[in-house]
Each structure stands twice: as structure tokens, then as C-alpha cells.
Amino acid sequence: MRTPRTRPSLFTAGTASLALLVTACGGSGGSSAAPEDxxxxxxxxxxxxxxxxxxxxxxxxxxxxxxxxxxxxxxxxxxxxxxxxxxxxxxxxxxxxxxxxxxxxxxxxxxxxxxxxxxxxxxxxxxxxxxxxxxxxxxxxxxxxxxxxxxxxNVEGIFYNKKIFADNGLEVPDTWEELVAAAAKLEGLGVQPFSASGQQGWPLTRLISGYLYRSLGPYAMEDVAGGKAKLTDPEYVKAAEEVAALGGKGYFGKGVGSIDYDTAMNQFLNGEAAMFYMGSWALANISDDKQNKVGAENVGFMPFPAVSGGKGSVDQYPSNxxxxxxxxxxxxxxxxxxxxxxxxxxxxxxxxxxxxxxxxxxxNTEVKDANEVTTQVRDTISSSKQNVLWFEALFGTKATTVSQTNAASLVSGSMKPEQFMQTVQEALAAQ
Missing domain, CATH: 3.40.190.10 (Periplasmic binding protein-like II)
Structure with a gap:
């Protein structure tokens, strides 16, 4: 689901040839009954x-x-x-x-x-x-x-400003190392690399799971949910360290902890930040000329980059x-x-x-997309065969809240990566 914010929210012909195998499927609480509507x-x-x-x-x-x-x-x-x-x-x-x-x-x-x-x-x-x-x-x-x-x-990935990339001689990064290098170059040129909502928390924690899926493979979070691994294991803490380092270098801009969802979206659509990790529900905002001041033609979409030596694949998109x-x-x-x-x-x-x-x-019928980036995302969805979840997808309510409310502290440096992962792991254990 599109957590924790409500989605802005977050399928032309007859049906005779599309048969269903219908079974009388009574629930345990009563027998089958024909519905009136x-x-x-x-x-x-x-x-x-x-x-x-x-x-x-x-x-x-x-x-x-x-x-x-x-x-x-x-x-x-x-x-x-x-x-x-x-x-x-x-x-x-x-x-x-x-x-x-x-x-x-x-x-x-x-x-x-x-x-x-x-x-x-x-x-x-x-x-x-x-x-x-x-x-x-x-x-x-x-x-x-x-x-x-x-x-x-929805699939998730990194929307980027194509004009900012071109003006600053940047190619779309294929690896995490290249992404960090691009962010460093942008920061050095006075351009905010990333827009993110620390107030929501989940846009930051999804960077952690993105790194984990690329480094450990598509079952990284399932292993935690199933007790095969813990968030406090060194390879899991490594992911939190990498995301915390982005914040430590100022790549999310000033006051990320107070930035809400709409403000983060507007920062990107106003051209104030070069990149924005988000799901494909953002296409509605990107396609709205009143909201998108940089123009939909200047927005691209890239997968979360590969981690060198990692077991994951860039075509495994987080989805919901x-x-x-x-x-x-x-x-x-x-x-x-x-x-x-x-x-x-x-x-x-x-x-x-x-x-x-x-x-x-x-x-199933031809529909003209609003813009090129919508076509790109649709093609991504159609070609993707194995997708992954997000950081809190398999968490209970308590652990989800703990994770998202502490994300801003992680990237601001007031909470160490080891402490962040330990805190979330303890909430998981208490479920």
C-alpha cells in the first residue's frame, strides 16, 4: 500500500468470452448467499x-x-x-x-x-x-x-530532472557508487541532490530497503520477517549507514525532518532538487502542468541502482x-x-x-499516455517479472511507526545507524 499517506490516494468489449470458474465459496460464518447488488x-x-x-x-x-x-x-x-x-x-x-x-x-x-x-x-x-x-x-x-x-x-524508483542532469554533465547512474558521486557533484555545484520527506519517514526508509535488496537480494526483508536475519546484522546496518551518509553530507537539503510529503514533491517539481525517490503514483503530479514547473518532458525515471558485488538486480522494482x-x-x-x-x-x-x-x-485498448515518463513507467511495469516490497511491508504497526518516526533522526545524525536498526529490531521482536 502507499504508506503512510493516503493515496492521491495508493481495468472494451463484451465479457462473454471471459469466463469465470465460479465456486460456491461459503465463509466459515455462514452459507453462500446471492448478493442483491x-x-x-x-x-x-x-x-x-x-x-x-x-x-x-x-x-x-x-x-x-x-x-x-x-x-x-x-x-x-x-x-x-x-x-x-x-x-x-x-x-x-x-x-x-x-x-x-x-x-x-x-x-x-x-x-x-x-x-x-x-x-x-x-x-x-x-x-x-x-x-x-x-x-x-x-x-x-x-x-x-x-x-x-x-x-x-505502483512501482518505485528515482525520478530525476533531466535538464539538471544534462546541464551538469551527469549520466543516469547505474550503481550506488555512481549515484553518490552524482550527488556529490550536484552538491558541489550548489544543486540539492535529493528531495525527501523526513516528516513522513518512509521515503527515507525505502532507500534503506532499496540498498538491502540490491546488496543482499530480493528476500532481504523476508529473511528478517522470518527470523533468518536481523536488522542488527552487519550487512543490514551497512544499508542504514549508507543512507545516513547521504544525510550527513547534506544531500537531502536543510531541515529534512520537517519536510512533509507535499513540500518534498513541490521541491522536485519546482526544480529545487535533482532527484526524488517515489512511487509511480507521482505521475499524476508530474503530468499536472499547474504543479510541475519543470515540465513533464524534463522528468525521467530510473531504478534504484545496483550495489557492486550485490545479489540483487536493478529490474527488481519495489512495488505495491x-x-x-x-x-x-x-x-x-x-x-x-x-x-x-x-x-x-x-x-x-x-x-x-x-x-x-x-x-x-x-x-487492452490503445491509450495515449500523457507524457514520455508515463510510457516509461508503464513499460517498466509490463516488463518486470519479479518485484520486491518496501522496508516496512512485513512489519506490524508498532515496528512501522518506530521505523518511520526515527528515519529523520537517522539522516540528520542524531541517531546512529546501529541504534536505528536496533530500535526497529526491538519493535519487531515485541510484535
């Missing part, structure tokens, strides 16, 4: 999914909607988990719903038989409309199972599916299947064309 519980702050589904219901999915009318209910994202737990206890989950803020909640609901196993429900043809990278991300988050649909899909959408096992019947079939085939095109949103569904 295609009810959808959404986070209030996320309007993109609701608007896209509404567009589909009035267009290519009209037939499915006539049989099972779309009905949308919203709750604030902060109240979503509590609402889902209440509905699950009443055996009254809607047909589809935004998954909990933490993947662990959806896994708990699935373990109790409340959530449809989409790999069992969907035919191979329907699954073929999901981007392989999105499926990989979902399975990494949900215990190897396809428990949600990717109405949103926002608040993935789960479906109730109890109410998954043929009419629900018709709706999901139509969504799988058409959501990707509709979301991109009408709302400028990239999803985890394939774009």
Missing part, C-alpha cells in the same frame, strides 16, 4: 477506483451492472480496518472491499474463509489480464495467494498495489463473476484513459 466498500480518500468502476458500470460493464447494480459505500481509511472487522464478525462483508491497511488483516479474513481465493475463482483467461508483476507483488504480501485485485499498481480489493467468498456467484470478468478485461484501459491511473490490469 455489487456492493463495494471503499476508503473515502480514494476516489479513483470508485470513479473508474462507475464509468465501467455505465459503459462496457453495463450488462453486468444491470444484473448486479454497483453500490458504493465509503469510510475514512483510518476507520477501514475497524469497519472490516465489524462486518466480518457479522458475516456481512460486501461483495468487494478495500483490503485492510495491513495485509495481515486480509490474511486473517482469508484464513477464516471470508475472502475469495481469486486464483481458484478466476479462469486462466481472466488471470491473463493481470500484469505478472502485480500478481507477484500480491502473492508476496498475501502469503503466496491471490487474495486481492490490483485496482492500483495500494489498497488492493478483496472479494467476499460468501457472495461470489455467477453474477459477481461476470462483473469481475468485465473489470479484469477493461479496468486497466479505463483507469488510464479517463483517470490517468496505472493499475495492475493490462491496458
Amino acid at each position: 455489487f456492493s463495494y466498500l471503499s476508503a473515502t480518500e480514494n476516489t479513483t477506483v470508485k470513479n473508474t468502476l462507475t464509468t465501467l458500470s455505465k459503459g462496457v460493464c453495463r450488462t453486468a451492472n444491470e444484473a448486479l447494480p454497483l453500490k458504493v459505500e465509503t469510510v475514512p481509511q483510518a476507520s477501514l480496518d475497524q469497519k472490516l472487522q465489524l462486518l466480518a464478525g457479522q458475516d456481512a462483508l460486501p461483495v468487494q472491499f478495500a483490503a485492510g491497511n495491513a495485509p495481515s488483516l486480509t490474511r486473517q479474513l482469508a484464513d477464516s474463509g471470508k475472502v475469495a481465493d481469486l486464483e481458484e475463482q478466476l479462469s486462466l483467461k481472466a488471470i491473463s489480464h493481470l500484469e505478472p508483476a502485480a500478481v507477484s507483488t500480491i502473492k508476496a504480501l498475501y502469503g503466496g495467494e491471490l487474495q486481492v485485485l490490483p485496482y492500483e499498481y 498495489v495500494g489498497l488492493g480489493i478483496a472479494l467476499s467468498a460468501k457472495s461470489f456467484d455467477e453474477k459477481t463473476g461476470d462483473w469481475v470478468s468485465c473489470i479484469a478485461k477493461n479496468y486497466g484501459s479505463t483507469a488510464l484513459k479517463d483517470h490517468g491511473s496505472i493499475s495492475g490490469f493490462k491496458v
